[in-house]
Amino acid sequence: AKVFMADFEDALSPTWENLMRGQVNLKDAVNGTITFHDKARNRVYKLNEKIAVLFVRPRGWHLPEAHILIDGEPATGCLVDFGLYFYHNQDTFRATQGAGYGPFFYLPKMEHSREAKIWNCVFEKAEATAGIRRGSIRGTVLIETLPAVFQM
Incomplete structure (x- = not known):
């Protein structure tokens, strides 16, 4: 499958302006309206x-x-990133359930299985609040430590 990952972890300087521009770009991408004009x-x-x-x-x-x-x-940065993205795109996610549009997340730097369990709770709460089918939000994790490998 062809995948594009919008990276709020390592691929941008986490200034407020960059983070908010990233969120606007995500909304435009989800809506299919994102464009870029190369003036040069x-x-x-x-x-x-x-x-x-x-x-x-x-x-x-x-x-x-x-x-x-x-x-x-x-606030915890990952929850801000998730919350803004999910909140501003939940109508589209609800309308495209089962069509393979996600939302999908790549969750970085897991050091303990508890972190994955917290994400699961966040996903379930967001799904219930938005009225989308349980299990619609999907995540894949980057396991950062050897002990976490055996906990998962």
Whole structure:
């Protein structure tokens, strides 16, 4: 399968502006309206009719989001990345259930099976809140430590 991974973990400098531009790009990609105008070449790029499957790689659990505070503490970056993406695209996800459009996530730097269990709870809560079929949100994980390999 052809896959494109939008990487909020390693592929961008996590400034607020970059993260928010990334979220706008994700919404446009999910809606099929994303374009890019290369001014130097005077060329416009847009999605083909047949597109790759979109995976989103949120930041790891260890990375905070200082622009959003919860009880005076920075929010967890991965949950901000997931939450914004899912919230702003849930109508499309609901409309395309079972059509292979996801949402799909690549979850980085798992160090313990508990982290995967937390993600499962996040996915289930998001599905229930949005009214989409349980199991619609899919994730694949990058296992970072040897002990985590044996826990999974």
